[in-house]
Amino acid sequence: MQFIKKYLSLIVLLISVVTILSGLTQVVAPGFVLGVIGAEVNATSAHFFGIVGMFMALFGALMVHNIYAVQTSPVTVFWCGIQKLGAFVAVSLGVFNGVFSVLAMGVAIFDLFSAGIFFFFIKTIKDT
Template sequence: MLPKLLVFISAVTVLTGAVQVVAAPLVLSFIGASTDKTSAHFFAIIGMFMVLFGGLLWQTLRQAPVGPEPVFWCGLQKLGAAAAVGLGVLNGIFSGLALGVAFFDLVSGILIFTYWQKLKIKT
């Protein structure tokens, strides 16, 4: 069940990252952040990395056997994203609405590391 949930999380990560790439100013305004060219550019770059890590997790989970290394790095990405968004809210860069994003990334990171632990036990 956990691998299927993680495949879903990876798909959501790819989708939302792609939206950030193509519509960074819109997403930034939705979460209450500045929408100048610089912030939009860097937010789109973050979206690109979301696509890459989400795609890596998706592809890794669909292979057999699943290697623990990419799962580990994808878990770190999710926990790092949760911390970065949380700090953005704390520092007034994003509105409190962005805490939902941070919570999703935190829970995703915990689930990914739970699965990673299971993979490590098997190897």
């Protein structure tokens, strides 16, 4: 079990770092990211997309902090997993409603995968 936890922790850490970096990118260059995923870019959409990026960065940082804490909190992992699940639903609805291009489904699938990994990670925390 220690072997699985070691590599699972690394995967969770990588997902969290990607979440931080992509969130910060949305904060700094929301118009660029909106353009990449095929959304309309205007002052309002860029502003709110930047706010979403801030929360992504915060949840990613929370997970990194949690991984390096003396004791990893399953509650924190759960809520970070819920954030990832919520992001999957939100982006998928955006694609379904024509707000984002189908390219954004790559982001949604990554978030769904991440949520699954986080929820599995909870089990490894409780088993130790």
